Each structure stands twice: as C-alpha cells, then as structure tokens.
Amino acid sequence: MAGGRVAHPVLKGPSVVKELVIGAVLGLAAGSLWKMHHWNEQRKTRAFYDLLEKGEISVVVDDEQ
Template identity: 55%
Template structure:
C-alpha cells in the first residue's frame, strides 16, 4: 500500500474561493433581476405619464 494516496481533507483555500465565486455569481444574478424590475417599473411610469396606458378600467354601458 505504499503507492496509495492518503486523503488529506478539503483544501480551505479552494473552499473559500469556491464560496466567494458562488456568492458573487448569485449576487450578480440577483442584481440583474433587480435592474430588470427597475427598468420595467420605469417604463410603466413613463407610459403612464405619456397617457399610453392607464390604471382606470373603462366601464361598459
């Protein structure tokens, strides 16, 4: 068994780098989602100000 590799456990440096990478990726996705919501809200209020859309429901007589 002289040629068998011994298990030394996880590499702390690799675990930290993996954790930071995953956190940055998740944060980036959340930020892109937030920017998309802001853009949609801004577009809606721009259309509302221009009178193209309305929040009032027209009544049928």
C-alpha cells in the same frame, strides 16, 4: 511469491483556500444574478410609469356598457 503493491489514494483534509475561493465565486455569481434581476424589475417599473405619464396607458377601467 511476492504480492503486488496496490496504490491507495491519499486522503487529505479540505483545503481552506480552495473552499474560500469557491465560496467567493459562488457568492459573486449569485449576487450578480440577483442584481440583474433587480435591474430588470426596475426597468419594467420605470417603463410602466413613463407610459402612465405619457397617457398611453391608464390604470382606470373604462365603463363601456
């Protein structure tokens, strides 16, 4: 009675090219998210200073008592 052969997975080392591609993609994704955040903060700051120059807002507290 012969035993059946069991297929064992072949363990290979890490693929350097695959890891470089994954690292580059993750780096670009994180960098683009950070850049979009930076642009959003710049837009808010620019809008604040534009309103300040137009006189629509003020940073001085009104003394109404």
